[in-house]
Amino acid sequence: MASLVERDAAVVEGLLQKLRNPETGLAVKYRILFSLRGIAGPEAHAAMLEGLKDPSALFRHEVAYCLGQRQDPAAVETLKRILKDEGEHPMVRHEAGEALGAIGTEECLAPLREHLRDPCAEVAHTCQLALQRIEHFAAVQAQADAAAAEAGTDAAPSESRYYSVDPTPAAPAATPLSQLRATLLSEEAPIFQRYRAMFALRNRGGGDAVAALGASFTAASSALLKHEVAYVLGQMQDAAAVQTLKEVLGDATENAMVRHEAAEALGSIAAPECLELLKQYAEDPEPIVADSCIVALDMLHFEQSGGFQYADGGEAAAAEQAGAAAVVASA
Ligand SMILES: [Fe+2]
Ligand SMILES: [Fe+2]
Numbered sequence: 001m002a003s004l005v006e007r008d009a010a011v012v013e014g015l016l017q018k019l020r021n022p023e024t025g026l027a028v029k030y031r032i033l034f035s036l037r038g039i040a041g042p043e044a045h046a047a048m049l050e051g052l053k054d055p056s057a058l059f060r061h062e063v064a065y066c067l068g069q070r071q072d073p074a075a076v077e078t079l080k081r082i083l084k085d086e087g088e089h090p091m092v093r094h095e096a097g098e099a100l101g102a103i104g105t106e107e108c109l110a111p112l113r114e115h116l117r118d119p120c121a122e123v124a125h126t127c128q129l130a131l132q133r134i135e136h137f138a139a140v141q142a143q144a145d146a147a148a149a150e151a152g153t154d155a156a157p158s159e160s161r162y163y164s165v166d167p168t169p170a171a172p173a174a175t176p177l178s179q180l181r182a183t184l185l186s187e188e189a190p191i192f193q194r195y196r197a198m199f200a201l202r203n204r205g206g207g208d209a210v211a212a213l214g215a216s217f218t219a220a221s222s223a224l225l226k227h228e229v230a231y232v233l234g235q236m237q238d239a240a241a242v243q244t245l246k247e248v249l250g251d252a253t254e255n256a257m258v259r260h261e262a263a264e265a266l267g268s269i270a271a272p273e274c275l276e277l278l279k280q281y282a283e284d285p286e287p288i289v290a291d292s293c294i295v296a297l298d299m300l301h302f303e304q305s306g307g308f309q310y311a312d313g314g315e316a317a318a319a320e321q322a323g324a325a326a327v328v329a330s331a
Contacts, residue, residue: 004040004070012039015313016047024314026291027298029059034311037066045074052078057089058260058291064092068099069165076103080111083123091257091288093118094126094224101130102165104137122224122257125191129167132192136169161203162235167228168192170199177204181212185219194225202232207240214244223255230258234265242271249281249289260292267296270303 015032018024024032033051036044051063064082067075082088082096097115100108112131118124171180171193183189183197198216201209216229230248233241248254248262263281266274278300282293302310 004044005038006041007039007044009043011313012036012041012043012047016050018314019047019050026056026059026294028314029054030062030295030298031310031312031314033059033062033066035313037070038311042074045070045072049078052082056287056291057092058288058295061089061092061095064095064099068095068102071103071165073103073105073107076100076105076107079103079108083111083115083127089288090120090122091260093120094122094257097123097126097130098167101126101133101167104134109134121222125222125224126167129192129195133168140169164235166199168195168199170203171196173200173203175200177201177208177212180204180209181215184212184216187219187221191222191225194220195228198225198229198232202236205236205238210236210238210240214241217244217248217258223258227255227257227261230261230265234261234268237269239269239271242266242269242274245269246274246277249277252286256286256288259286259289263289263292263296264299267299268303270300272304274300 015036019029019032029051033048036048048063048066052060054060054063064079067079079096079099083093083100085093097112100112109131112127112134115123115127116131118127171183175197180197180201184194184201186194189197198213201212210233213229213233217226220226220229226248230245233245245262245266249259249266251259263278266278275297278293278297282290282297284290284293299310301307
């Protein structure tokens with residue numbers, strides 16, 4: 001399970017009250033959620049589940065994502081329910097499937113198998129990837145355990161420079177960049193292999209890797225793949241990706257899930273020229289995109305201010321919200 005910190009029950013209760021308060025803005029709620037995600041115990045878990053009642057599909061998808069990143073099996077029943085619920089937004093259901101893959105316990109297998117051919121392509125593909133992830137790591141673990149048993153040591157934990165629990169492993173680090181690029185961009189290659197190439201390119205970093213990732217927005221038809229590419233470009237925080245991400249965000253014909261990740265990636269890269277663009281699309285008619293830009297603007301302020309901790313219980317974003325309200329009130 002992910003490493004979590006202990007906090008007083010009063011701290012969790014305070015965060016929960018802020019989350020429930022209808023006056024609390026989306027950017028503040030995001031920071032509260034990311035604070036709760038790092039706190040151990042059933043109280044923090046229960047407080048996160050409250051977030052699933054939020055009217056914003058974007059926020060609900062982020063709750064499902066955080067439940068997966070915590071890798072707490074206590075979330076499995078809730079995630080199963082979300083995955084089954086055809087009335088829920090596909091992006092939230094996708095994130096629930098991915099979270100089940102991240103948790104990866106025995107009881108995650110049946111619900112993922114049930115949705116392998118879900119009518120919603122993003123959900124079906126997510127479940128296929130999640131099952132392959134579980135199978136892959138089970139095989140790797142079995143191999144590592146066998147080697148460690150032979151050597152009389154503990155199995156070494158796998159390492160990644162990024163803190164996320166990824167939906168698939170990366171391709172082997174020694175794979176040539178040209179081969180990673182070709183696999184990522186090939187519409188014939190299995191999606192699991194394309195994801196592996198994508199994470200290997202992220203881990204490799206540098207201009208050629210960013211260019212290969214960026215090329216997938218025109219080469220790939222899968223919205224699922226493209227949204228994950230935008231996500232990893234945000235993780236890389238490489239300014240070389242800004243122009244491509246701006247085009248993706250600005251493309252009203254692109255899937256909202258892809259535009260959402262492009263907006264948040266721009267917030268995380270925090271190039272100064274993104275400010276106006278994010279403000280403009282914070283008014284987008286698609287709520288997923290508009291909400292993403294509100295969150296991205298807060299991320300951009302955080303990065304630009306050299307902020308110490310994004311998951312600050314919503315303090316910084318709340319101060320900003322109050323400041324903005326004061327300006328409006330005084331105008
Ligand atoms: Fe996702
Ligand atoms: Fe997302």
